[in-house]
Amino acid sequence: MRNIKLTIEYDGKRYLGWQRLGDSDKTIQGKIENIITQMTGEKLEIIGSGRTDAGTHARGQVANFKTNTTLSRDEILDFMNRYLPQDIVIKKVAEVPERFHARYNCKGKQYSYYVWNDPIPSAFERHRSFHVPQTLDLVKMNAACEKLLGKHDFIGFSALKKTKKSTVRTIDEISVQREGSLLHFTFVGDGFLHKMVRIITGTLIEIGAGKMQVADIDAIFESKVRQDAGETVPAQGLFLDEVYYK
Structure with missing residues (x-):
């Protein structure tokens, strides 16, 4: 299984914050997870470096997810930026060691x-x-x-x-x-x-x-x-x- 690290930029004006909410689709995490599911066919969770509140922006939020997809990093980057809302942009896709955790490894x-x-x-x-x-x-x-x-x-x-x-x-x-x-x-x-x-x-x-x-x-x-x-x-x-x- 591959571990994929994302560097993310977003305008938080329209969103209720980073963390997925069960009764709303207005979160950054929820939007990104929906696109990854479309891309891979896998139902999975992305792990962010931490939460940002409603209305907060990011130039360099980091998240990771584990997947069995065979898509290249460039293909992942192109797919996600094609289908995500324009106020959420994936700036970089990297493949990292299996043990990498966006939140726990943050210094x-x-x-x-x-x-x-x-x-x-x-x-x-x-x-x-x-x-x-x-x-x-x-x-x-x-x-x-x-x-x-x-x-x-x-x-x-x-x-x-x-x-x-x-x-x-x-x-x-x-x-x-x-x-x-x-x-x-x-x-x-x-x-x-x-x-x-x-x-x-x-x-x-x-x-x-x-x-x-x-x-x-x-x-x-x-x-x-x-x-x-x-x-x-x-x-x-x-x-x-x-x-x-x-």
């Missing part, structure tokens, strides 16, 4: 979040960014980013209620850069909790707007209370850029 991820920071909204960026009209202090925001680097318990920056699993994560990079009216937030780490990127971004925005202070980052790590952090920003500004493996 880290990079996300981007985009904020349209201008008094006037953008007609073109509205589905790919969050509009924040007020002036933001990038110096304070990047100072807060420094406090978030390293190994911490990020439960206060997540939407998790209770979990027996560890909520400790290591963040290697967080930064905010201005590209005209667009603010580009970059996040690189070994893993991210549910809505963690969106909550951290909301916290950084509130610090930039003067509603919170840089020192509040330490207080949130100390309290581990979600309500102490900033608002959860909308999903449409979030992109999964890349998934890292050994």
Whole structure:
């Protein structure tokens, strides 16, 4: 049996997220599985590197599936891109060892979040960014980013209620850069909790707007209370850029 790895790009605007839902065909996983079944005649499950929420986009989501098909990698790529919706694209098809698992073998991820920071909204960026009209202090925001680097318990920056699993994560990079009216937030780490990127971004925005202070980052790590952090920003500004493996 072959193990096929897919690198996937998608616009999440029309979808309810990555994970297949039994009563809906509006998921990324469900759309891709339906096309693979058409292609191979096999009823199978694809394994993603992780879930993305409704409205979230991806430039480099990774998934794998096992199949008996004799189709070449190019034939798989051509078939899937011919029949998938235009807002889901397979960028690369690779054959990997049988033990490769898109989720369990993942060593880290990079996300981007985009904020349209201008008094006037953008007609073109509205589905790919969050509009924040007020002036933001990038110096304070990047100072807060420094406090978030390293190994911490990020439960206060997540939407998790209770979990027996560890909520400790290591963040290697967080930064905010201005590209005209667009603010580009970059996040690189070994893993991210549910809505963690969106909550951290909301916290950084509130610090930039003067509603919170840089020192509040330490207080949130100390309290581990979600309500102490900033608002959860909308999903449409979030992109999964890349998934890292050994």
